Amino acid sequence: MSNRIDVKKTYKLFINGAFPRSESGRTYEIKNANGVFIANLCLASRKDLKDAVVAARAAQSRWNKASAYNKGQVIYRIAEMLESRRAQFVDEITVFTGTTKIKAQKEVTDCVDRLVWYAGWTDKLSSLTGALNPVAGPYYNFTLPESMGVIAAIAPETPSLLGLIDAIAPIIVGGNTVVVLASTKAPLSAMSFAEVLATSDVPVGVINILTGKKDEIAPWMASHMDIDGFDISGLDAQSHGAIRIAGAENLKRIFRFKSADPGRILAFLENKTVWHPIGL
Template identity: 50%
Template sequence: MPDRKATERKAPARVAVAKTYKLFIGGKFPRSESGRSYPVTGAGGEFLANAAHASRKDLRDAVVAARTAFPGWSGATAYNRGQVLYRVAELMEGRREQFVAEVAASEGLPARAAQATVDTAIDRWVWYAGWTDKIATVLGAANPVAGPYFSFSVPEPTGVVGVLAPRRSSLLGLVSVLAPVLATGCTAVVVSSAERPLPAITLSEVLATSDVPAGVVNLLTGRAAELGPWLAAHGDVNALDPTGADPADRAELARAAAGTVKRVLRVPDEEPDWTRRPDVARLRRYLEVKTVWHPMGG
């Protein structure tokens, strides 16, 4: 009879099954219509997974989903939006260890630094969730006028926002640019960091299992240089955050956006320090102010 222990010793090592992540569009996880994917590697060059390589058609589908979701999300009460966003933070907390592992692998951070980054990202999401029902009070106004009228200035969401996510800060930077979009009542089409997409993909899985309505956030993995011009020129996108674009490409993105009178955020050439305290000014970028006049009396 064969030696059982010898047979066990000779058993081949298990072959790991590489995961291919999909896109997140309209609350679902479709493959790219192009069928393309690309390998994602860690900071040390090790293979981590495969990610879908989004195409122009995928981007158009994402914009349609964001536009469809906009009336419901912008029409929800500010309190309700805050509760929905806070639920996202709760789910992020539940997957904290996965986020830590992915941030550490993607950015080459030691464990303690990755933990601090993830904790700051979750805290930042909570910070913006708390602003949803304060925006109208802080950024709106009852205007003094000379005459028998009331005049009110009311902030309203801009619409669909295209976001080219930061390239280096895979989670904290992404949360810092995405959370204020959602807090103001806008919907988003996000192109994640091509080199470090895994934390963004995990965030999309969190969003899919949260109370955020389908289409409010749509996340594409791919190249900002390829998808950015189409996002900038799309007539149904109302604002563009070009943070993740190469500084040399931003002028061309602004020219493409001018054709549809799109708001383009001004961003520094160098990626900012995302650990710094967030600023209410980022909320203002996604708001339009509507002024209403009404006569006094009957």
């Protein structure tokens, strides 16, 4: 047993490519499966959410304009960075959640593979879901999917890392930016994932990660007028009604998902139809 004192990590939020503390100064304790204290996590406030939305909005236009090829490479780069830190994530998940190493390995593997799967979607979407519509007249008419804007998400409690990636990746594939609230009980690998994001090529503001309490943040996400869509897969069913009511104020698109499915990507895309005459 070494006498060396560990240098412990301070876990902060991930907003606009930086790692700020909550403006509220509040934290909450995270303990491992055996009840041993691990870290103080930021308890994000509605103002942190507001800042994250500002960052996400500012980043959206540029991220949307990036070519599908580029977006695919950026997401693939996240997978590369995560792969290179497999051991760290397996350790963290094992220690923090008390799961077996084999299960932790499987989750990290699934995370990397899931990111690779999403990366390949960026440049397929419009060819698979777009359409050239045969209107009855001399018009060229096509429909293409297009980004919706800023999307909020509540990641599920478990699996905490894979759930987070399943919340983030389908949103950004189509050019949206995201503000996601990580698992409340197991947020540590989420914040380590933010370090992965910070060292990959994701432009600042495209992905913003908060830690804190769902019942505190979700209603503010639902009512925020500059959030266009909301993935509530991580919320308990009994809160959905109130969230949807709050979201109706700007007719937010609110969905929950059961699986990683192309429908999950398309849910946060708008379809734009363009008409143009065909003539001499």
